[in-house]
Amino acid sequence: DERTFVMVKPDGVQRGLVGDVVSRFEERGLKLVAGKFMQIDQDLAHEHYGEHEDKPFFDDLVDFITSGPVFAMVWQGADATRQVRSMVGETDPAESAPGTIRGDYGLDLGRNVIHASDHEDEGANEREIALFFDDDELVDYERVDETWLYEEEDH
Ligand code: GTP
Numbered sequence: 001d002e003r004t005f006v007m008v009k010p011d012g013v014q015r016g017l018v019g020d021v022v023s024r025f026e027e028r029g030l031k032l033v034a035g036k037f038m039q040i041d042q043d044l045a046h047e048h049y050g051e052h053e054d055k056p057f058f059d060d061l062v063d064f065i066t067s068g069p070v071f072a073m074v075w076q077g078a079d080a081t082r083q084v085r086s087m088v089g090e091t092d093p094a095e096s097a098p099g100t101i102r103g104d105y106g107l108d109l110g111r112n113v114i115h116a117s118d119h120e121d122e123g124a125n126e127r128e129i130a131l132f133f134d135d136d137e138l139v140d141y142e143r144v145d146e147t148w149l150y151e152e153e154d155h
């Protein structure tokens, strides 16, 4: 089973969207295996967004992601990273289809409500999980509806 890292950004927390975001992934059938309400410090922000270090928007991005609490999560399920990204929408909410999280809740590139690991960046999911969570914070359990979500037991 694949795991992926997801985070409600400071704008999503302030706008009261944590519950809705969690509900969407729960209803899809993904399994919540870790969650942490926290404030990101400068070091963690630089590490998390290191790939954008040389971009002109980097300082604004770090200021924003450290500007208030976030809700960090790990979700598990078949093809989780790609499925979550498709539910998140495009990077720019203005380009995101209605029905996606960014398409339903955002209008501005720099205030796009949610982060999710990039499925085109091999290993980004596990790297980001390790950055935000210790191994013992990930909980292994079965959802009671798993036999109704998947045809095969081994997914
Ligand atoms: P994350 O889930 O936050 O990583 O978004 P993403 O993977 O869809 O986009 P990407 O990793 O390319 O960019 C990270 C964040 O930087 C985005 O979520 C945007 O908020 C911001 N960003 C990306 N491109 C631009 C840009 O051209 N201008 C500005 N101002 N911000 C940008």
Ligand code: MG
Residues within 6 Å of the ligand: 116, 118
């Ligand atoms: Mg990204």
